[in-house]
Amino acid sequence: FGSSGQGRPVLLPHPPACAQSPGVHPAGSAHVAMQPNVSRSPSAVGLQTSGRELREMLEKSGARHRLEGAEKLDFLVWLADQVKGSVEERRRMKLKLAELTEFLARERVRPEGSGELDAKGAVSGLLSLRRRELARLSYDADRTAEFANGDACFELVLAGMPAQDVRNCFAGEVVIYDDAAASRADSGAGQAGALPGQIVSPRQHADNAFQQPVSSRPSPTVRGGTSAESGGYRQPGDRHDTAGSRPPPPLASGSPPSHFLPHGVPPPPSFRPPDEDKVQKTPAPTPTSSKSCAVM
Structure with a gap:
């Protein structure tokens, strides 16, 4: 040999x-x-x-x-x-x-x-x-x-x-995750940054998913809510604004909604100050002159 x-x-x-x-x-x-x-x-x-x-x-x-x-x-x-x-x-x-x-x-x-x-x-x-x-x-x-x-x-x-x-090129072998390679792959387009046959750590994908920016623009389909950019189209999971699912109309301005109160408890009075137009204005008294005329 x-x-x-x-x-x-x-x-x-x-x-x-x-x-x-x-x-x-x-x-x-x-x-x-x-x-x-x-x-x-x-x-x-x-x-x-x-x-x-x-x-x-x-x-x-x-x-x-x-x-x-x-x-x-x-x-x-x-x-x-x-x-x-x-x-x-x-x-x-x-x-x-x-x-x-x-x-x-x-x-x-x-x-x-x-x-x-x-x-x-x-x-x-x-x-x-x-x-x-x-x-x-x-x-x-x-x-x-x-x-x-x-x-x-x-x-x-x-x-x-x-x-x-x-x-790692053979089946049945333990593949070691390379976080640096995962960062290169996510920074590029899709998996273009990873080496052929290399497996990217799933933890990196989970971290990047939570780092995606979310728009605060009001949703066109959900009244009063926010959603991601949808381009004006209804997205899966959006709430349909129907008569059965529409929330009750709000009470007087300044009063809390009744559906947040326990059953049978009346809402408290409004804390909003009265309108200035509806307040009765009392005319101010005419001031008297403090000067006296001297008799010559």
Whole structure:
């Protein structure tokens, strides 16, 4: 086995011809140890997973292809492309990480040493398995080199990605809410500020709902009330102004409405001062002169 690092996937090729195929090993990518297989049993050659299982994994990854007449290699190539694209865009799939690692273990792709493949190692191992099968079947050399170069560039990016971001691309994993991403999403148009496949915290939506401004303009449908801007149209939940629902007419000005008083209690007298026009005005007395005339 190769000894490039702990947790790196190791491919165990079946035919001896694979040992002659040079692999592309960029810095930070998973090293593939190519060793000849001791057993040359025909049952150990090729993919051990059935076509039906490969098709189910492909559908869970979100890929959409015409599957009529497709072979196992086609399913593997499409599956590797879909998983690779989902990790690049941080898009969540219905495929579980346990399903992918179980598939790789069945195809003799295991991590070096003990333990299980993590999310990064599983993605890298899937790409390595595709390169192995393409080399085994003597696929188109130009297309194989194109896959190898693309995988090499992707694994450089994969090495620098946070492990949690890669795990969140698979179903059944715990997604950590990012409040900062939620703020970016709400400040833009809808969900445009969030990353693809990222779930925004529902608490942020609840906080923003209470912060929406409400107009104090009198409602055109509710008498004496206020409502949000409705543009003059009746909104759901508005009260219909009918004879049965219309409140009783107000009493004399200054008196409290009777429907707020207990039953049988008369309303108190009005505290409004009387009108000045109705007050009887008493004429003021004529002032007498204090000056006296002197008799000469």
